[in-house]
Amino acid sequence: MTVILSLKAKQSIDAWLLKYPIDQKQSCVIHALKVLQDENGGWLTEGAIEAVAAYLAMPKIAVYEVATFYSMFELQPIGKHKISVCTNIACLLNNGDKIVQHLKKRLNIEWGETTQDGCFTLKEVECLAACDGAPAMQIGQIYYENLTPERIDDILATLEPKEIKDGK
Amino acid sequence: MANEICFRTLHLDTSWSLEAYQSVGGYSVWKKIFTDNITPASIIDELKLSSLRGRGGAGFPTGLKWSFISRGAPGQKYIVCNSDEGEPGTFKDRDILRFNPHQIIEGIAIAAYVMGASIGYHYVRGEFFEGFERIENALLEARKLGLIGKNILGSGFDFELHNVSGAGAYICGEETALMESIEGKKGFPRFKPPFPANYGVYGRPTNINNTETFASVPVILQHGGKWFLELGKPNNGGCKIFSVSGHVNAPGNYEIPLGTPFAKLLEMAGGMKGGRKLKAVIPGGSSAPVLTAHQMLDLTMDYDAISQAGSMLGSGAVIIMDETTCMVKVLLRIAHFYAEESCGQCTPCREGTGWMFRILQRIEAGKGSLKDLDQVLEIANGISGRTICALGDAAAMPVQSFLKHFRDEFESYINHQQCLAQTI
Numbered sequence: 123m124t125v126i127l128s129l130k131a132k133q134s135i136d137a138w139l140l141k142y143p144i145d146q147k148q149s150c151v152i153h154a155l156k157v158l159q160d161e162n163g164g165w166l167t168e169g170a171i172e173a174v175a176a177y178l179a180m181p182k183i184a185v186y187e188v189a190t191f192y193s194m195f196e197l198q199p200i201g202k203h204k205i206s207v208c209t210n211i212a213c214l215l216n217n218g219d220k221i222v223q224h225l226k227k228r229l230n231i232e233w234g235e236t237t238q239d240g241c242f243t244l245k246e247v248e249c250l251a252a253c254d255g256a257p258a259m260q261i262g263q264i265y266y267e268n269l270t271p272e273r274i275d276d277i278l279a280t281l282e283p284k285e286i287k288d289g290k
Numbered sequence: 291m292a293n294e295i296c297f298r299t300l301h302l303d304t305s306w307s308l309e310a311y312q313s314v315g316g317y318s319v320w321k322k323i324f325t326d327n328i329t330p331a332s333i334i335d336e337l338k339l340s341s342l343r344g345r346g347g348a349g350f351p352t353g354l355k356w357s358f359i360s361r362g363a364p365g366q367k368y369i370v371c372n373s374d375e376g377e378p379g380t381f382k383d384r385d386i387l388r389f390n391p392h393q394i395i396e397g398i399a400i401a402a403y404v405m406g407a408s409i410g411y412h413y414v415r416g417e418f419f420e421g422f423e424r425i426e427n428a429l430l431e432a433r434k435l436g437l438i439g440k441n442i443l444g445s446g447f448d449f450e451l452h453n454v455s456g457a458g459a460y461i462c463g464e465e466t467a468l469m470e471s472i473e474g475k476k477g478f479p480r481f482k483p484p485f486p487a488n489y490g491v492y493g494r495p496t497n498i499n500n501t502e503t504f505a506s507v508p509v510i511l512q513h514g515g516k517w518f519l520e521l522g523k524p525n526n527g528g529c530k531i532f533s534v535s536g537h538v539n540a541p542g543n544y545e546i547p548l549g550t551p552f553a554k555l556l557e558m559a560g561g562m563k564g565g566r567k568l569k570a571v572i573p574g575g576s577s578a579p580v581l582t583a584h585q586m587l588d589l590t591m592d593y594d595a596i597s598q599a600g601s602m603l604g605s606g607a608v609i610i611m612d613e614t615t616c617m618v619k620v621l622l623r624i625a626h627f628y629a630e631e632s633c634g635q636c637t638p639c640r641e642g643t644g645w646m647f648r649i650l651q652r653i654e655a656g657k658g659s660l661k662d663l664d665q666v667l668e669i670a671n672g673i674s675g676r677t678i679c680a681l682g683d684a685a686a687m688p689v690q691s692f693l694k695h696f697r698d699e700f701e702s703y704i705n706h707q708q709c710l711a712q713t714i
């Protein structure tokens with residue numbers, strides 16, 4: 123079912139559309155998909171893809187092509203926090219393997235999986251351009267660099283659901 | 291001398307602010323163009339004299355590139371800045387965006403003036419939220435001062451710049467894939483020719499440069515092409531940012547003169563971690579052929595020296611590997627990258643990158659045979675030169691160079707089913 127675009131989504135897309143020639147609305151597709159993905163808790167439904175297609179007057183397949191091509195789009199439900207861990211060369215050379223092992227063990231999930239409480243999804247990504255801070259990862263918009271198992275525990279503790287910590 | 295070009299504000303508080311930028315002479319070149327009626331031709335001459343070469347990877351002379359689109363040619367033209375920075379090991383554009391965004395804007399604006407383009411797109415890698423926000427704010431400030439927009443500084447010249455952003459795809463750093471992405475498509479590189487100067491964004495003449503290239507321009511014009519040239523060495527003008535990573539004590543960006551000895555750069559980066567011995571260096575990002583310690587210690591860091599040694603300066607990403615590094619594991623990781631990032635358009639690259647990765651995986655798992663080495667090399671040779679864009683070559687070169695310089699180690703790994711260098 124086509125998603126109905128929220129007023130906020132429309133405003134954001136309309137503002138971004140001003141960057142492009144009037145007859146090139148399709149150019150806005152990446153931005154539009156990002157807006158809808160954010161509104162839907164981090165992943166795109168088929169209805170969202172349909173809505174973007176309708177709004178930008180594109181064939182649905184063209185939007186789908188974009189949504190599947192770029193790695194920041196998710197087409198499956200995803201945890202509240204997406205942990206994108208770099209495993210590329212500089213991170214590998216700086217004990218990135220240990221970081222990955224620690225994350226998998228602590229969260230008890232493998233690449234691409236989500237924790238049972240829906241809080242975290244673990245994703246392997248390519249070089250984040252933070253190799254001077256290797257090993258590095260990104261959660262949401264934030265980069266975390268110079269990771270150690272202890273730092274990871276601290277970072278995750280700030281993101282875990284409050285209710286559990288407060289015992290509510 | 292270090293950090294005097296793209297990082298010239300770095301020593302200041304809030305180095306990304308308009309005040310910081312103006313305090314080092316920022317936007318003075320842009321203003322002077324209009325007050326002193328500086329001609330596009332003289333700007334191109336200055337860039338040619340400076341010997342500035344493209345910082346995105348290919349090292350193409352910027353002055354020459356800017357002469358391909360003439361100011362007077364009719365119709366819409368575009369300037370594009372490439373901040374997609376995805377080449378493994380490279381982290382310089384992210385820092386220019388975060389710490390000196392105004393200089394990128396000034397550089398792009400100068401290009402727009404030279405080529406008569408009224409619209410520019412600045413394509414920023416999707417993951418760079420912080421950098422995107424910094425340059426959006428900088429652009430707002432520049433607009434407020436009338437430095438970007440309609441009738442700039444009363445000159446009658448209009449230039450509108452738009453920051454746009456990607457969504458995760460290494461291939462979109464390739465210039466024509468980037469243009470497809472701006473147009474709202476998946477990033478499939480276009481066949482060249484026609485080149486962007488004839489057929490770029492929306493099919494219109496387009497000039498594209500890397501972030502560091504644009505950010506170098508204002509400083510060159512402020513101090514003169516000759517000054518810049520003499521910072522470096524002939525045909526390798528100026529300073530360049532080297533992103534040093536791997537087994538060093540102080541990984542980071544070092545903006546130093548082209549022609550600086552590698553040994554000096556290594557020393558600046560704090561030397562080898564744990565005092566261990568240098569084994570190998572990838573001198574220009576993961577696509578550049580690996581070189582041995584022995585080769586590197588005699589080299590200077592510039593386009594010509596690195597290319598004579600059989601590699602490329604590329605994006606300036608210098609990945610340092612010490613004696614404990616397992617070359618099989620490193621090559622496997624590189625092969626993984628290209629198999630992941632191949633866009634799938636050309637058969638040799640789509641199939642070949644996955645095939646090489648699977649063979650290397652088998653070797654790493656201790657199930658390889660010596661014949662596998664010939665096979666993987668044959669696949670790499672089969673990809674080279676047979677694809678629309680250079681990603682195919684970029685995937686082949688690591689395989690070819692690792693086997694050229696470290697074949698013994700691969701053979702030993704296969705024979706012993708494990709790495710004999712201490713593992714990483």
Ligand SMILES: Cc1cc2nc3c(=O)[nH]c(=O)nc-3n(C[C@H](O)[C@H](O)[C@H](O)COP(=O)(O)O)c2cc1C
Binds near residue numbers: 372462464465
């Ligand atoms: C697979 C591939 C990825 C590339 N990625 C980038 C990139 O992230 N940033 C960049 O500036 N150039 C990249 N390039 C090079 C661009 O195609 C282009 O040559 C460059 O942006 C031109 O700018 P310059 O002349 O200032 O170097 C890439 C090329 C290829 C083949």
Ligand code: FES
Binds near residue numbers: 378379
């Ligand atoms: S290799 Fe991990 S951030 Fe570059």
